[in-house]
Amino acid sequence: MSRITECFNNLKSQGRKALIPFVTAGDPDPKVTVPLMHALVESGADILELGIPFSDPMADGPVIQLACERALLHGTRLTDVLDMVAEFRQTDQTTPVVLMGYLNPIEVMGYSVFAEKAKAAGLDGVLTVDLPPEEAGVFNQLMKAADIDVIYLLSPTTEVERVKLICAAGSGYVYYVSVKGVTGSASLNVPEVAEKLQMIRQHTDMPVGVGFGIRDDASARAVSEIADGVIVGSVLVNKIAELAGDQDKIPDAVAAITASMRQAMDK
Amino acid sequence: MPTKEDLAIAKQMPDAGGHFGQFGGRYVSETLMAALQQLEQTYEMLWRDPQFQAEFDYDLAHYVGRPSPLYHAERLSRELGGAQIYLKREDLNHTGAHKVNNTIGQALLAKFTGKPRVSAETGAGQHGVATATVAARLGLECTVYMGEEDIRRQALNVYRMRLLGAEVVSVTSGTRTLKDAMNEAMRDWVTNVDNTFYIIGTAAGPHPYPKLVRDFQSIIGREARQQCLAQTGKLPDALVACVGGGSNAIGLFHPFIEDADVRMIGVEAGGYGIETGQHAAPLSSGCAPGVLHGNRTCLMSDDGGQIIGTHSVSAGLDYPGVGPEHSYLQDIGRAEYTAINDDEALHAFRHLTLTEGIMPALESSHAVAEAMKMAPTMDKDQIILVNLSGRGDKDIHTVAEIDGINF
Ligand SMILES: Cc1ncc(COP(=O)(O)O)c(C=O)c1O
Numbered sequence: 001m002s003r004i005t006e007c008f009n010n011l012k013s014q015g016r017k018a019l020i021p022f023v024t025a026g027d028p029d030p031k032v033t034v035p036l037m038h039a040l041v042e043s044g045a046d047i048l049e050l051g052i053p054f055s056d057p058m059a060d061g062p063v064i065q066l067a068c069e070r071a072l073l074h075g076t077r078l079t080d081v082l083d084m085v086a087e088f089r090q091t092d093q094t095t096p097v098v099l100m101g102y103l104n105p106i107e108v109m110g111y112s113v114f115a116e117k118a119k120a121a122g123l124d125g126v127l128t129v130d131l132p133p134e135e136a137g138v139f140n141q142l143m144k145a146a147d148i149d150v151i152y153l154l155s156p157t158t159e160v161e162r163v164k165l166i167c168a169a170g171s172g173y174v175y176y177v178s179v180k181g182v183t184g185s186a187s188l189n190v191p192e193v194a195e196k197l198q199m200i201r202q203h204t205d206m207p208v209g210v211g212f213g214i215r216d217d218a219s220a221r222a223v224s225e226i227a228d229g230v231i232v233g234s235v236l237v238n239k240i241a242e243l244a245g246d247q248d249k250i251p252d253a254v255a256a257i258t259a260s261m262r263q264a265m266d267k
Numbered sequence: 268m269p270t271k272e273d274l275a276i277a278k279q280m281p282d283a284g285g286h287f288g289q290f291g292g293r294y295v296s297e298t299l300m301a302a303l304q305q306l307e308q309t310y311e312m313l314w315r316d317p318q319f320q321a322e323f324d325y326d327l328a329h330y331v332g333r334p335s336p337l338y339h340a341e342r343l344s345r346e347l348g349g350a351q352i353y354l355k356r357e358d359l360n361h362t363g364a365h366k367v368n369n370t371i372g373q374a375l376l377a378k379f380t381g382k383p384r385v386s387a388e389t390g391a392g393q394h395g396v397a398t399a400t401v402a403a404r405l406g407l408e409c410t411v412y413m414g415e416e417d418i419r420r421q422a423l424n425v426y427r428m429r430l431l432g433a434e435v436v437s438v439t440s441g442t443r444t445l446k447d448a449m450n451e452a453m454r455d456w457v458t459n460v461d462n463t464f465y466i467i468g469t470a471a472g473p474h475p476y477p478k479l480v481r482d483f484q485s486i487i488g489r490e491a492r493q494q495c496l497a498q499t500g501k502l503p504d505a506l507v508a509c510v511g512g513g514s515n516a517i518g519l520f521h522p523f524i525e526d527a528d529v530r531m532i533g534v535e536a537g538g539y540g541i542e543t544g545q546h547a548a549p550l551s552s553g554c555a556p557g558v559l560h561g562n563r564t565c566l567m568s569d570d571g572g573q574i575i576g577t578h579s580v581s582a583g584l585d586y587p588g589v590g591p592e593h594s595y596l597q598d599i600g601r602a603e604y605t606a607i608n609d610d611e612a613l614h615a616f617r618h619l620t621l622t623e624g625i626m627p628a629l630e631s632s633h634a635v636a637e638a639m640k641m642a643p644t645m646d647k648d649q650i651i652l653v654n655l656s657g658r659g660d661k662d663i664h665t666v667a668e669i670d671g672i673n674f
Contacts, residue, residue, distance in 0.1 A: 055441065055573040056559060058453045059296040065440055077571035103294060103558040105572030130294045130558065134284060155298040157460060162300065180298055181458040 003096040003124045004149050004172040007046055008207040008228060017224040017265055019044055020209055021258050022100065022233035024051035024067035025084055026076025028244040032251070037088045039251035041095050044262030048088075049127070049231065052081050052101030059129045061184035063234045066241060078105040078114070082121045089122035098125035098151060098172075111139050115146040125149035125172045133169035140169060153177050154200060156192075167204035173229060174204065178212045184234035188213035194226045217264035224265040232261065269599050271527070277601060278524045280592065285474020285562075287595035293473040295561045298457045307475040309376055314482060319375065326371045327486060330404075331361045333368075335487075337494035337652070343622045343639075350504065350645035352638050354625070354655045355491045357515065364628065364657030365487060365515040366397040370466055372483030374401035377464035384408040384463045388452040390417055390445035390511065391583030391630060392424025393657055394468030399433035409433040412451040414443040417582045424661050442576045445511075445586045449560050469512025470590035473561025477590050484518025491652055492522050499650060505530040505641065508654035509633040510550070510604065511583045513590035515656035520602060530603065533593055534637045536579030537606030547577035547585050550597050550604035557588075564591040580609040580665065581629035583657075607633040615639055616659060616666065628657035629665065 001009075011018055021040050025033050037048055053071035057064060085097050099118070106114050106128065118126065126148055131139060133152065143150050149172030154163060157180065167174060176197065178188040188210075197208055210223045211231030223230045236254050243250045269277065280287045293303060313319040327333040336359065340352045357365040370387075377385055385407050389395030395411040402409035411428055415437050418425050428435050441447040449472075456465045470480040488506075495503050506523060508516035510533040520531045538546035546552065549565045557566030559574060567575040567587035579585040596602035607615075612629055615636035620626045627635055631654070638653045645651070659666075667674065 053573075056446065056450050058450045058560070059298075059457065061454070062440075072573065075571075079571075104566070104568055104574070107558050107563075108555070108568055108570065108572035129296045130561070132293065132295070132297065132300060135292050135294055135563075153297040155296075155300075157298050157301040159301060162297075166297075177296075177298060180460055182454045185458060 002147065002149055002172060003094070004047065007096050008173065011046060017227065018046040018209065018229035019258060019262055019265060020047045020049055020229050020231040021045050021236055022049040022051060022231060023236055023240065024053055024064060024071050025081040026053055026071030026074055027067040027237070027240055028070040029247055030074055030076055030080060032247050033084050034087050036251045036254060038092065039255040040258055041092060043255035043259035045258055047096045047098060047229070049098045049100050050081060050085070052078055052099055052105055054102040054105060057102065059182055061182040061234065063184040063237050063241070067237045070244065078109055082117050082123070085123050086121040096124040098127060099123060100127040101129065103128045103131045111142050115142040115148065118148055119146040123148055125151050127151040127153070127175060129153065133166055136169065151175055156180050156196060160199065163200055163203050167206060170206065173207040173209050174200070175231065176200065176208055176210045176227070178210050181212070183212060186213055187215065188219065190222045190226065197226055217260055220261040221264040221267065230261070230265060269601050273599060274525045274527060274601065277596070277599060280595065281474065281478055285478065287592045288598060289556065290564050290594040291474060291477060291562050291591035293561060294558045294563065295473045296457065298460060302460050303473055303475070309380060310475055310479050313376065313379060322375060323372055327368065331367050331371060332359065333486065334490045335359050337491055337498060339498070340623050343619065344642065346622060347639060347642040349642040349647065350649040350651045351647070352642055353495065353503065353650060353652045355487060355519065355652060357487060357654060357656050358625070358627065358631070358658035362393070362397050362400050363660065364393040364397065365484060365518060366394040366468060367400065368486055368518070369468065369480050369483045369514060370394070370397040370401045372479070373466045374405055377407065377466070378405055380464060382462055382464045384410070384459065385466050386410045386452055386455050386463050387466045387468055388412045388445065388448040389468060390448065390585055391581065391628070392417065392421040392428065392661060393583060395428050395433070395435070396424050396431070398466050399428040399431035402433065403431045410455065411435050412438050412448040412455065414438045414445060414448050416443040417445065420665055421582055421661055423664060444577070445582065446574065453560070468514070470514040470517045470592060471512040471560060471562060471564070471588060477562065477592055480514050481517045481521055481592060484514050485521045487515065487518040487654065488520060488522035491519060495650065495652060502526055502529050503650040503652035504645065505532055505651045507532045507534060507634045507638045507651055509534045509584060509630045509656060510589060510593060511586050511630060513593045515654050517590060517592055519654045520596070524601065531596070531601065532637060533602055533604045534633045535604060535606045536581060536584035536633060537608040538578040540608050541606055545578040546606060547579045547587065548606040549587060549589050550593060551606040556594065559588050562591045564588050565594045580612060581633065583630040584633065605637060607636045611636040613666065613669065625655070626659035627655055628659050629662045631656045
């Protein structure tokens with residue numbers, strides 16, 4: 001059983017939902033990322049999503065675009081991101097780590113080299129925003145062989161037939177994008193999301209995480225009532241941006257946000 | 268050398284998934300998948316529909332002013348002392364470039380889908396102008412994304428778009444040029460996918476865009492082939508077109524794919540020179556395949572997969588990728604790709620203006636420069652057919668600046 005599946009199973013037996021923070025690796029400095037990952041886990045995060053910096057993050061709003069720019073200023077590359085995962089794994093063998101990003105850095109590294117390095121680093125899952133299952137045949141096989149879950153996005157525009165196709169191709173969990181838009185844009189409409197999740201659950205037993213538009217304790221709690229996982233990104237990245245000149249404060253300050261969300265979700 | 272069978276296959280590309288061999292495809296975030304599938308269905312249905320074809324042909328004839336002439340540049344040819352140069356005069360189209368062929372076609376698709384808003388990215392502003400033009404004609408709301416750097420160098424076109432009622436949004440992310448405008452246009456589309464038809468300006472992007480843009484632009488090659496036969500009794504020896512994303516080039520090339528004796532030469536922007544790294548020439552500099560803006564294609568990225576900043580004096584060629592069909596045509600050996608530097612393009616701009624009284628766009632000047640290099644190496648009875656993709660009015664400002672003149 002993959003670490004991700006095990007994590008969701010454990011949470012389920014405790015009647016809890018997964019808190020899944022997203023931060024961009026190397027933002028604002030590569031030195032910050034691993035301590036930040038540990039701080040997030042201590043604050044109650046269950047799974048970590050780590051963004052691979054990319055020069056052209058087409059699905060992201062300004063907040064994460066700027067995070068990519070800050071990370072790239074220090075030349076954070078995919079190999080560096082994998083090194084961070086490996087370093088994190090030295091002291092944490094249980095928390096699943098998922099890389100999230102765009103295909104080109106992986107394409108340029110080569111799928112099989114990536115699979116090999118990712119496995120060695122102790123990575124659990126990968127989500128490539130611009131690689132739909134139709135184009136992912138070879139990629140999926142290699143990831144599967146490396147015991148890495150391939151996580152897909154579902155969106156408000158995804159019709160039933162594609163929900164089936166995507167859930168059949170993915171593993172670990174599916175990520176429901178709660179709004180039409182880029183990251184950090186609108187706030188989500190919980191009843192609408194609930195309705196869509198109901199449809200999705202008819203076609204998969206995989207846990208469903210919901211992301212985009214979760215910005216405070218109240219929205220985290222609301223989503224935790226209808227989804228298996230609550231994915232939160234832009235608010236954390238915003239805090240990182242705020243403290244970019246005072247990096248030592250970042251892990252505690254960001255973890256304070258997730259700790260508070262954790263509390264709200266467990267109430 | 269591709270065989271006859273290879274060429275027959277090439278002519279039928281892309282496959283059902285939008286692949287040209289290993290290139291093309293549909294690499295986008297999930298939110299856009301449904302819209303692209305819908306666009307594909309609409310397009311496949313309408314493109315075969317005689318009524319749609321008739322409407323498209325009518326607009327091309329009476330609104331764009333087609334057919335565009337094929338002009339024998341006799342004085343230029345005589346002076347170069349070799350092959351005869353013929354210019355396909357896309358510069359004479361309404362709005363001044365080939366771009367309008369495509370926006371007319373996509374506007375008809377937009378009209379059919381009933382979406383009240385269109386959006387576009389633009390580099391030189393020609394596609395933005397062509398989009399704003401069709402939007403004005405159909406009464407559609409129009410937003411055009413343009414890099415801050417390009418807004419500066421193509422100020423005239425920016426004002427033109429605004430006069431046409433379009434909103435021009437300045438893009439300040441990344442390198443502030445065409446690629447960033449395209450990022451922003453895609454972000455807009457993800458957000459407004461329900462009410463917006465995204466009019467891509469070149470033969471790139473996710474399937475079905477490379478195919479439908481090619482089909483709309485192929486009027487260039489179909490006309491040119493007939494005109495060349497009618498005027499000279501034979502096919503040209505070589506086709507030459509500039510390549511940014513590749514829409515004017517593929518429009519010229521595609522109807523000739525199975526004419527194996529006709530060479531196809533795509534001219535990329537060499538910028539300060541390929542050896543300087545400051546260029547926009549993914550094919551001729553030998554870039555490996557990568558994925559950007561929805562398709563797999565030869566792409567300028569570093570060894571970590573980050574997209575590299577490009578440079579060209581011409582905003583319309585200043586793009587790190589290229590339409591997937593060109594990557595494919597290079598891969599199978601059907602088309603050749605080369606680069607022309609800024610200086611050479613500027614020289615060709617001035618030279619064509621002085622010898623023929625035709626002022627080419629800086630983009631098109633790259634193709635003219637390549638033809639000027641080739642002609643002296645060829646026989647007098649050989650023919651080079653150059654796609655003069657646009658007129659140079661929009662670039663007078665840039666050239667004047669280089670001459671130290673400020674208006
Ligand atoms: C006159 C002209 N030619 C060529 C191009 C390059 O585009 P493409 O390669 O799609 O023809 C442009 C783009 O702005 C243009 O304005």
